Amino acid sequence: MSSHDHDSTRDVVVHEAEGHESDGRVPERFTDPGDAPHQLRRADQDPAADKRAERQVVTLFTISILGTLTFVVAYFALPPGETSATMQRSNLVLGLSLAFALLGIGTAAIHWAKSLMNDREQHEDRHEQRSSDENRAAAVEALKAGAADSGIGRRGVLKGALASALALFPLTIAIPLIGNIGEDWDVSKFKHTLWKKNTRLAIDPSGRPIKAADVTIGSVFHVIPEGLDDVEHPLDEKAKAIVLLVRLDPRDLTEAEDRKDWSYEGIVAYSKICTHVGCPVALYEQQTHHLLCPCHQSTFDVADGAKVVFGPAKRPLPQLPITVDDEGYLIAQSDFHEPVGPSFWERLK
Incomplete structure (x- = not known):
């Protein structure tokens, strides 16, 4: 219109x-050509x-x-x-x-x-602002x-x-x-996973327990708690407990004093759930020890406590304390010491 x-x-x-002249004759007015013929x-x-x-x-x-x-x-x-x-x-x-x-x-x-x-x-x-x-x-x-x-x-x-x-x-x-009315909104469930003391680390998705000797320097394993398929709602529990296991040269590790016993001979385990919006973090770059989230490019340094080095994530990936049992299998020392995944209102940190 x-x-x-x-x-x-x-x-x-x-x-x-x-400052512009054409042929010396400049029209002062021209007629409105109107609308094109209606088709x-x-x-x-x-x-x-x-x-x-x-x-x-x-x-x-x-x-x-x-x-x-x-x-x-x-x-x-x-x-x-x-x-x-x-x-x-x-x-x-x-x-x-x-x-x-x-x-x-x-x-x-x-x-x-x-x-x-x-x-x-x-x-x-x-017309004027107010019409007649x-x-x-x-x-x-x-x-x-x-x-x-x-x-x-x-x-x-x-x-x-x-x-x-x-x-x-x-x-x-x-x-x-x-x-969704009446659904379970108990967010405290996000604060805990299936990991507990002496739970063996098993390869995802086969569920086969993994030994420390199986993990060579530079190798990466996607890990779940042993016996995951035997619990109620295994997919829900897996979504919280999934872990990325990496072995580095121990000399490349930078560990806080209170976490020096959370790794085993250069083997470290971190939550696979990005602390930004919960995407699976799974792209590992062996030379830089960087772990990339494919959704929004948050990047974490596995060699330095999985701290954020790039991207929108604000917190490091939670670390799972691990050790080995008498048979050489990798086991968890406990659950994560903090909730995994993105932040939510009830988090204390």
């Missing part, structure tokens, strides 16, 4: 640029095309409705479950149905505006005319599809919120 000054001639004054759409000329466009818009709204209903059904019928397969299935169906719910509304609104609503250029003269009563009345009439022009009053099916799509879509937001 364009707007012009309250000048009946709509002329625009053109001033000669300072009629197919729906404007052919009633069949108009009806076809309306059906297309209704179809898009229907897709949105089906997407919303699928989301609601899938939320209850396909819970995440306890395995990666069920989690993947649930997330896939919920994500696709939500995408169709949103895509249907958005594309329907665009197609409706482009094919069925008035597309002529509109002009409005500038006559102009206000005219504005109301213009709104009524716009509603009539959109055809919503006489397109009953389209109006019903629009109302249904907009009314149902909020369910995709409300259902997950309502479904």
Whole structure:
């Protein structure tokens, strides 16, 4: 929509640029060329095309409705479950149905505006900030005319599809919120993991206990507590207890006095959960001893207490105190001495 000054001639004054001359004749005014000729759409000329466009818009709204209903059904019928397969299935169906719910509304609104609503250029003269009563009345009439022009009053099916799509879509937001009411919000569970004194370190995912002799300098192992599969909710417990085990030359280690006995002959174990937002930290650079989080590039120095050397993380990775048992297997001395993962309100540090 364009707007012009309250000048009946709509002329625009053109001033000669300072220090610039063309042929000595500079026009003082030129006439507003106006709008380009209006191009009629197919729906404007052919009633069949108009009806076809309306059906297309209704179809898009229907897709949105089906997407919303699928989301609601899938939320209850396909819970995440306890395995990666069920989690993947649930997330896939919920994500696709939500995408169709949103895509249907958005594309329907665009197609409706482009094919069925008035597309002529509109002009409005500038007025004082407060319009006169006559102009206000005219504005109301213009709104009524716009509603009539959109055809919503006489397109009953389209109006019903629009109302249904907009009314149902909020369910995709409300259902997950309502479904979480009564869930377990005991955040104290994040302060402890399955690691405890004498728990053997086992290779993920096989669960085979690992000996110190198996860990050579420069090697990296992803480690879980032995017997993880025998506990309730193993995936939840693994998400908290997963550890990265690395062996360095003991001469390269910089250890605090109170942590010198937390490693074993250069073998150190740190939580694999980034202290930024909880992504899995798993990219180890052997030459620099740096551990990189692939999500936001937080970088930790394994040789120096897993301190942050780059990125948004603010805390080092928690270290798991380890030693060996009588058979040479690596074992935990205790649980982590601090909560793993990102910060939360109830943390003391």
